[in-house]
Amino acid sequence: MTTVIGIGLVGYGGIGRMHALCYRMLPLVYPDLGIRVRLTGVVTASAASAERARRELGDVLTTTNLDELLALPSATIVDCCAPTGDHARIAEAALAAGKALFCEKPLGATPEESERIVDLAHTRGLPGGVNFHLRFVPALQEARRRIDNGLIGDVRSFHLRYYRSSNLRRDRAISWRFSGPGSGVLADLGSHLIDLTHYLFGPIHAVSARTAIVIGERPGADGAPVPVEGDDVAWLSLELAGGGYGTIEVSKVVPGAGDDIRIEAYGSVGALIFDTRDPNGLEIVEGTEGIGGRRIATLSRIDPATALPAPETPVGTLQWHLASVAAFISALIHGATPCPALSDGLAADRVIGAARQSAVTGGAWIRLERR
Template identity: 30%
Template sequence: MPADQITHKPKLRIGLIGTGFMGKAHVFGFTSAPKVFELPYDLELHTVADVTVETATRAARELGFAHWTTDWRDLISNPEIDLISITAPNALHKEMSLAAIAAGKHVYCEKPLAPLATDALEMTLAAELAGVKTQVGFNYLCNPMLRLARDMIAGGELGEIRGYRGLHAEDYMADPNGPWTFRHDPAGGGALADIGSHALATAEFLLGPITDVMGDCMTLIPSRPDGKGGTRRVEVDDVGRAFLRFANGAQGSVEGNWIATGRKMQHDFEVYGTRGALSFSQERFSELHFYSTEDAPGRRGFRRIEAAPDHAPYGRFCVAPGHQLGFNDLKAIEVEGYIRAIAGQTPEPFNFRAGLRIQTLVETIQRSSAAREWLKVPG
């Protein structure tokens, strides 16, 4: 068909706030998803906002935005922009999201949704009242191997689930001489909130609601350089752990650890059932390992299941099994689900209410740690 006869889809114009690691990941998702999936909209990178002229203009040039600004409010007030993508520091998520919602724009906010569950609730209620579509960035859940694991658990292949272990460990805060950053701000930081939230989201994605927690949150590096020749006290956890009880009767544990020397991306889980077990590591995230008690004696062991076109939507990216997906591919899958939700084709994959749930879990674990007792998870 000649190019001039192609039917054009409606445009969805995107404004991005923040151009760091996650800002670029959002852009990769927005630009890859239309090439991999048949989306109901043409996505347009309209305007990018960052704090200085230099960073904003460079981002516009390198990432492909038509316009740039140093004031994120310009995106909110621009009637041409339909969707606000927020990858700014955690403590700014609430103000930016509420402003975007009030302007009737859809909001894609990187996790954690807000520093406090009360803030996340306010954001959730505002979005639901306004009728805008929301998404919180938990793209690890988009991995076909996690979806396979959930299907195997739900289908009874592991039997009755007895135990769960989840871990998200990295070492980007392991150096005690590393500077104090926004992640150390009590108004939105700490290892449990920053990366332990992924472990909690995965636990509930696989096994369903967590009902009770016993937390243990520790600060092991008590102060850090403040960038001005002095030091600043660290009041958030470097390691956050919790024992868990699930509604389905299973028990388990999770850990968020950002001082795990040598670990760059260890987002792992193990699930133990009466008929089998699963083991997964983000360090080899195109693999899922399955143990079955139905194998003959002398033939038992964890077998490797490699990602393949049989595990949708892997086949959208590659027709050959075992060739693996990447981190940004998961962002493209996340974007695809969100864009379909905006079009009314599917429910929101992980909206603000789901983000509120994760923040509620984090805060309940923190309160449990302070009280040194088991606590019920609200709601």
Template identity: 30%
Template sequence: MTSKPTLSIGLIGSGFMGKAHVFGFATAQKVFNLPANLKLHTLADIDKKTAEAAANEFGFANSTDDWRDIVQNSEIDIVDITAPNALHKEMALEAISAGKHVYCEKPLAPMISDAMEMADAAEKKSVKTQVGFNYLCNPMMRLAKEMIASGELGEIRSYRGIHAEDYMTNASDPFTFRHETAGGGALADLGSHALATAEFLLGEIVEVMGDCVNVIAERPCIDGKKKSVIVDDIGRAFLRFSNGATGYIEGNWVATGRKMQHDFEIHGSEG
């Protein structure tokens, strides 16, 4: 019996998404027959105390307060980036340059030019990459795509998609990195999921008309002072796909009562 190779993982960031990724790594090996074993090698975070505490909690063998230690470590195969959005590009490009495979949370980067630079670098270096569009891994998505491709729904005429949450509903909740102009806002944070699903199911989007709305104009900071919020709390867009279908998507983090709502509707001539 041939033994499986081992892939060592370096995780940057131990916040909500860092925890979610670790849960996935730990669970996948117990549920699926993976082609490789996964080793939680090193966790990096903002300071040594935070990194060490998270590494102990999550089961990583090592910790560091410098993410470059992960990139430069020859024992690490995969760099998993769950840091704030504005930091993705620098971290990913250095990891790619070092020959690491990269799993990066969405949105990939604040600007399309940055995202293209990251994608081009990965292609030139021939490393594997993945963006955190976890909903696309749901078997339901592939079934829906197959139904569309087979013609079961007939000619696709319209599409509606939404990703909604309520974790920003309270105006007294503090200003966070998600409210920074570089990579912040509901459109980037949640609308990226809705957009990924729309393109996965119906293909290329060729025209867009968008509207971004700020509902809570300021939030408190740790020091008690108020800070203006410029980014959107709700992002909406009307879409036209290359196949002629039209549609609408929304990213909303002030949708009271909604938790992880990721819905879509597709209407064709036959269903």
């Protein structure tokens, strides 16, 4: 018998529409899940976006009232794709209503918000996950397998960077991305790279950070300049709990950048390099003799495995989001703990909180408590 799962989607901007597409595609790409996913309702920020959702999704409840969605018995999962500053309010309301939670990163605007969400899910006995979709890049899954199997030895140094150019335009209007709780590039892009550090290399023991606002004012709704609160650039130095040091750099003011991610890991007997400009492969260095490495193809060899596209097909961003959604729903069906879980979101947010504390003090090293 096919299991039917109802999804209540909160937020219908770019990422919300991406998730809506994933739910429509899920039965075709992952037929072995044996489920039918039904998008039962969408909560939007305005009547205009509600009308857009109604036009694009058809026979689905569209509303600006979260309580109306939470009252639907058919919505067993709430997928939070709202602005970061609204995550805690939405997540806590969803969990209080007895819904499973799938939340965009970062989990909360502060570590304290994230801890409340994790504690409430635990108290209510409800599953929850965070959409760290970069864990589902096939090349990075292969990188983790190689690191776990000791193929590069002890990780001595690592460097992660994430570049975009989207903040370069001075006429880009003020929004939640530039002002308010959880704004700035450290939370937006940095959360991904902090989670990848945990995923690939292990827990972070200490962080030193600096941040910068490059464009200090942006036009408000009336055209008048409004001060920017969120950082455009962040630089982090990291020390791992198990030894090893690395860096993270995130920026949205890099001319010519699209959605450019590069990850380098250097171990005692080998190295790994991944770059989204070549997302279908991984550069590996085996041994300590000689110069240079070789490229291995990873393509769409993703976990969980897909029926469409074939494993030898070039990979793309939509697949990574889709695999993240599928892994979360599969965990719910089988009674397993989702991975990444809410606790992974909390772990990343604690590092973000420590990095902000460090940046305020001019880059002082902040130790993270082991939990």
